[in-house]
Amino acid sequence: MLEKSSFINQLKNLVYQPENHTYLLAVSGGADSMVLASLFKDLSTEFQRSKYQIQVAHINYKLRGKDSNLDQKVVQDFCEKNHIKFHGYEVSEKDQKPENSIQLWARELRYNFFKEIQEKENLEFLVTAHHLNDQLETFIINLSKAAGINGLSGIPANDNAILRPLLSFSKNEIYQFAEQNNIEFREDLSNKKNDYLRNKIRNKIVPALLETNDHFLDNFKKSSFYLNQTKDFVQKQIQEIEDRITLFNLSHKILSKDKLDQENDFVKFEILKKYGFNQEEEIPKIFKAENNSSFFSKEYQLIVNRDELILVNRNNAPEVPTKILLIDHFDTSKDQIHINLQDLVQGINEYNNKNFEWDFDAELLQFPLYLRKQEEGDLFYPSGFSGKKKVSKFLRDTKLSVFNKEKIWLLCNADNQILGVIPLRQDRRFQADRNTQKKVTVRWIEEQLIL
Missing domain, CATH: 3.40.50.620 (HUPs)
Structure with missing residues (x-):
């Protein structure tokens, strides 16, 4: 007793x-x-x-x-x-x-x-x-x-x-x-x-x-x-595998689809189950799905993006405005105005590893300048290309995932002309050249700049 x-x-x-x-x-x-x-x-x-x-x-x-x-x-x-x-x-x-x-x-x-x-x-x-x-x-x-x-x-x-x-x-x-x-x-x-x-x-x-x-x-x-004890050991091994195949883990998580597919069915199930995908018959469908297919659990959206599985927490997604004012007028007392997008939008560096800096001829612009989300029928004249191109076709050609396409911003002027697709391509019609006297510079620079 x-x-x-x-x-x-x-x-x-x-x-x-x-x-x-x-x-x-x-x-x-x-x-x-x-x-x-x-x-x-x-x-x-x-x-x-x-x-x-x-x-x-x-x-x-x-x-x-x-x-x-x-x-x-x-x-x-x-x-x-x-x-x-x-x-x-x-x-x-x-x-x-x-x-x-x-x-x-x-x-x-x-x-x-x-x-x-x-x-x-x-x-x-x-x-x-x-x-x-x-x-x-x-x-x-x-x-x-x-x-x-x-x-x-x-x-x-x-x-x-x-x-x-x-x-x-x-x-x-x-x-x-x-x-x-x-x-x-x-x-x-x-x-x-x-x-x-x-x-x-x-x-x-x-x-x-x-x-x-x-x-x-x-x-x-x-x-x-x-x-x-066995469960603890297995979970530790599963976590080590997940860490090894994780490509990105900040605002969302990206897993290597190819590397996870090389693991056995038990490992696949245990990793994806953590994100609410706990139906065994659903796992093979994820690996056979077409590019940009989406699967949903209670808390997560899983996006198949070629060799990647993108996991986005649906409950923690911040509310994103559809329009952001950048500058309402050009101060003519200055020769150049800088706009650092790092202070305004998040997540650009997640799918664009390079810093960028675009110079525009201020005299060709209609103020105010603003960022907005893509709309049906949007056209622009991408630098490095001849002629015009639909933004939807341009984005399709970039082979971005559905998730990253949703993060794209369009830089526009007062009459809704597109000045650039942030952060991918500037519109050549408004670019500054050697004759430009007044410039507006839009950039994403990782180093903190004093403007």
């Missing part, structure tokens, strides 16, 4: 200097969560003069009538007795329950509630009472879904500021601890029903497995530890 010190030490190992942190405990009223609350209360006594702080959250789903209310009372009474702030949420008619997927609905409801409290109360960590039996049930569920090594590694003890300090302890050990230490809790009898997949596994499969070997849970715990 485990001593209290074993539980306390496990908490201390996981929560890292608990005297300097704040926690929201998810407490249902069952044995596992009441043991969790009791252990944190003991830590609270130990660190009572520090910044350590705990609060408790409880959801009353109103699914079991009087029993649901009694669960809530046990949690509330515990908090009142130990001077712990209690946050309760009682499900009402406005929280419409779906006819199916009650468990998914309940999970989303409670985690939204927990997040709301954490933000309001400024609590760093959410703590749940998952234990070793929960870990085994999750393993079996994920095994049935072909979840791969990440799924088989089970529930993490520390994941995105969610802590699960009881994962090393079995359900029986937790019950024994509660009885030893006179911890009051409520038994949820609905867990005995086999209405849901987890309950079927809990009530039928797990007991049968435990009967096969007296040390089954201990051996499973060791296996889970080895799987997690």
Whole structure:
């Protein structure tokens, strides 16, 4: 039988200097969560003069009538007795329950509630009472879904500021601890029903497995530890491969399509899965797609650009104006005016490695000058070419990706004539020559210039 010190030490190992942190405990009223609350209360006594702080959250789903209310009372009474702030949420008619997927609905409801409290109360960590039996049930569920090594590694003890300090302890050990230490809790009898997949596994499969070997849970715990070590090693190797094939990683990420295609299907899937492309059948389509094809996940747009895969975060894309004023008039007291585009637009250097400096004859220009985005039918007279050319055809010939085409700016004057396609080509009609007396210079220079 485990001593209290074993539980306390496990908490201390996981929560890292608990005297300097704040926690929201998810407490249902069952044995596992009441043991969790009791252990944190003991830590609270130990660190009572520090910044350590705990609060408790409880959801009353109103699914079991009087029993649901009694669960809530046990949690509330515990908090009142130990001077712990209690946050309760009682499900009402406005929280419409779906006819199916009650468990998914309940999970989303409670985690939204927990997040709301954490933000309001400024609590760093959410703590749940998952234990070793929960870990085994999750393993079996994920095994049935072909979840791969990440799924088989089970529930993490520390994941995105969610802590699960009881994962090393079995359900029986937790019950024994509660009885030893006179911890009051409520038994949820609905867990005995086999209405849901987890309950079927809990009530039928797990007991049968435990009967096969007296040390089954201990051996499973060791296996889970080895799987997690393997997962960590694999993830490290995957990251090294991704780093090796990454061509650019600032405002967006560019991966070498050819180099990634040389890796096996597992590596391809693991790398692209990080960006939300987690459907295995989608991966071959990405590598067979035509140039400038786009694929979308919840957060990312993936653009196929010849030998590259461009990943753009859709949520972090800044709002870009369609028109930017550069200069409203020419100061005739000066012979030359400089406009440094580095101060005005971003991202030019991502697809144009060379600095550029274009000189215009100010007497040929109609002011004001401005930048705008491409419009249908735009024409200009590119320097180095004879005749005129549609901007759309010029950009097509440059073989820029769709993503980089969207970053193109057109330099225009007051009557909407195009002076240049930034940063690729100047219009020859307005170029300065040896006879020019008044100049406007537009440039992108990496070195900081004093103008």
